[in-house]
Amino acid sequence: MTDEYLRAVRAHLARLPEADRSRALSALSAQLDELAAIGADPVEALGDPATYAADLLEALAEESPTDSAQWRVLGLPVETRGPVSxxxxxxxxxxxxxxxxxxxxxxxxxxxxxGAVAVRMGLIRPDDTDDEVLANVPEGHLRAAQAVPIAIAGATAAGLALVWRGLPATVASGFDVGGRSRGDAPRSTLLAALALGVGPALWAQRRDAAVEDRLVSAASATSLATISAGVVLATVAEARHPRGRWGLLVPAALPVGAAASLAVVVGPLRAGLRRAWRGAAPETSTPMPTTEPS
Amino acid sequence: MPTTDRTVQLRKGVLELAILAVLGREECYSIEIIERLDAFPALTATPGTVYPLLARLDKAGLVATRWVEAGGGPPRKYYRLTRDGRASLAEGATAWAALSSEMTEILGEGLS
Known part of the structure; x- marks a missing residue:
């Protein structure tokens, strides 16, 4: 009875982070053992497993904010849910x-x-973005934002295609901190670097997702497409003009990617804000009642 | 009165109720809410604490917002209680009164 109850609750906790799930189940297991010791029926004492699991999820939701990682290994956050959540x-x-x-x-x-960067830069205020503002983001701005990563990845692919025949059979496999080549790898590895930008850029073209997710996905894809472009550019430059510090193009791509992804989100949101502000009440208007009438 | 770690821990559960109470008195924008809370040292909260709470109250339908023009700056977002927010405030106030009274009693017994 105890194992059956525990299994039933576990089946309903799949979406909890592993650490929270295992902590909750461990506590429940101890509680079930105590109930078993006095011969109590767990369903009578705790309610049915589905309801118990729902209560647990609600209670733990507060302790599992979205800015917490799924796991921690040696103090480092580890996450795998990004592509699906x-x-x-x-x-x-x-x-x-x-x-x-x-x-x-x-x-x-x-x-x-x-979001925090945009607030620190004074581009938006912490509570500017809400459903009303998101609903006011023009569809054209959304599509333009989604076009940014595909444009960067497309330009990278086109540039690589143009120089492909002139590349040697082997290219730099990576770069050291000084930007110099660390070794050789088949030139086909450039295709993997290209895929790092193209894959997310294609994925970010979804139009059926929520407005915020479309923008966030486009921003992430823009960042990855810029890094991919930096890696491809550095590798091609190293192949054509060896012994340079071309690898420094890769870290240089990081701030460029961050700035581009910030623009991808903030641009459309500010357009949405401007539209929402058109309906702003005059400053001298009668204050609204503190409670909505309906 | 200094804000101790213990105060911070106890405050976590009641800050949301305190925000509802501030909005129960008048419609406010976010900085005003933070200033109103600042008047009570034990309830002083950083914007990093208040903004996520406001977002949660908004999502839960306990507060509603509207934009109001602000002289010399972009419009401000004003928050007010919805009917559900008013009910939640009343329910929270009742629960708090009971909890506070019983805690005072049990602490009094423990310290005597």
Whole structure:
């Protein structure tokens, strides 16, 4: 009975981060053991497993904000849910969260909270973005934002196609901190670097997603497309003019990518804000009642 | 009165109720809400705490917003209670009164 109850609750907790789930189940297991010791029926004592799990999810939701990583390994945040969860992706655009860095959307480490950057730069206020503003973002601006990563990735692909035949069979496999080549790899590895930009750029073209997710996805894809362009450019330049410090183009691409992705989100949002502000009440207008009439 | 770690921990659960109470008195924009809370040292909260709470109250339908022109700057977002927000404030106030009274009693017994 105890194991059955525990299994039933576990089945309803799949969306909880592993650490929270295991902590909750461990506590429940101890509680079930106590109930078993006095011969109590868990369903009678705790309610049915689905309701119990729903209560747990609600209680733990507060303790699992979207800016918390799925796991932590040696103190480093580890995340895998970014590609499938809009809620997790939204941590890279969270103006209400003052933290400049948040756990990455996929992999180990941290990434920028573009929302906090925009607030620090005075581009928006922490509570400017709401459903009304998002609804006011013009569709043309949204499509233009989604076109940015595809344009960068497309330009990178076109540039690579133009120089492909002139490239040697092997290219730099990577660069050291000084920007010099670390070794050789087949030139086909350039296609993997290209895919790093093209894949997310294509994925960010979805038009059926929510407005905020379309912008956030386009911003992430813009950042990746810019880094991909930096890697491809550095590798091609190294192949054509060896012994330079071309690898420095890769770290140089990071701030460019961050600035471009910031523009991809903030531009359309400010357009939405301007439209929302058109309906602003005059400053001297009668204050609204503190409670809505209906 | 200094804001101790213990105060910070206790405050976590009641800050949302305090914001509803501020908005129960008058419609405010976010900085005003933070200033109103600042008048009560134990309830002083940073924007990083208040903004996510406001977003949550908005999503839960407990507050409504509107833009109001501000002389010399961009329009400000004003928050006010919805009917559900007013009900939540009343419910929270009742719960707080009961909790506060019972805590005072049990603490009094513990300290005596």
């Amino acid at each position: 809009a809620e997790v992706r939204s941590r890279t655009w969270d103006p209400a969260n003052p933290s400049l860095v948040v756990p990455r959307l996929f992999g180990i480490g941290w990434t920028l909270n573009l």
